[in-house]
Amino acid sequence: MDERRTVKVSKYLSKHLRHQPERIGLRLDAGGWVEIDALIAAAGAHGFRFTREELDHVVAANDKQRFAVDGTRIRASQGHSVEVDLGLPPATPPPFLYHGTVARSLDAIRAGGLRPMSRHDVHLSADRETATRVGARRGRPVVLTVDAAAMHRDGHVFHVSANGVWLTRTVPARYLRFSEPHRQPAGRPS
Numbered sequence: 001m002d003e004r005r006t007v008k009v010s011k012y013l014s015k016h017l018r019h020q021p022e023r024i025g026l027r028l029d030a031g032g033w034v035e036i037d038a039l040i041a042a043a044g045a046h047g048f049r050f051t052r053e054e055l056d057h058v059v060a061a062n063d064k065q066r067f068a069v070d071g072t073r074i075r076a077s078q079g080h081s082v083e084v085d086l087g088l089p090p091a092t093p094p095p096f097l098y099h100g101t102v103a104r105s106l107d108a109i110r111a112g113g114l115r116p117m118s119r120h121d122v123h124l125s126a127d128r129e130t131a132t133r134v135g136a137r138r139g140r141p142v143v144l145t146v147d148a149a150a151m152h153r154d155g156h157v158f159h160v161s162a163n164g165v166w167l168t169r170t171v172p173a174r175y176l177r178f179s180e181p182h183r184q185p186a187g188r189p190s
Contacts, residue, residue: 001054006061009055014079017034017039017075023046030085031084032086036072059074064163065163065164077163086159088167090157099131099143099176101142113170113174114144125165125166144177
């Protein structure tokens with residue numbers, strides 16, 4: 001399976017397992033799971049055909065482990081805009097977590113903190129490198145440092161998804177440290 005096809009199937013799965021299952025006639029269970037055979041059949045009936053082997057390749061090859069398979073079922077690991085309960089227990093975060101964004105979002109973040117927007121939770125990374133990659137998807141990245149230990153002490157609840165993404169409802173601005181936009185080294189395209 002070539003890289004372009006892998007990305008195309010991955011994006012299709014994300015769209016329909018996180019945001020619009022009803023668009024192809026799927027109904028996720030309370031935990032976000034759907035039968036793989038039902039997913040493949042629904043996708044095919046709506047003009048997007050892929051095989052179980054392709055699905056397995058996308059799940060295994062995804063560097064962010066966006067999907068989880070449990071026997072004959074699949075779900076997105078996090079990032080849903082539809083109502084699901086991933087069943088993740090509360091977890092004690094490391095002292096600091098990180099959030100990648102872009103400079104144009106900083107004024108809103110300074111005013112209102114990090115909010116989940118169309119998702120259920122704010123997504124945080126355990127390391128700066130991952131947060132930098134996340135922020136770079138939308139432009140020159142800015143990495144915010146989250147004082148997760150202080151948030152946890154103050155009663156904020158954290159969960160960690162199967163693929164290591166830390167989740168919390170909101171991050172008030174008082175728990176954030178702002179850094180400058182990431183600069184590309186000289187001679188490298190941005």
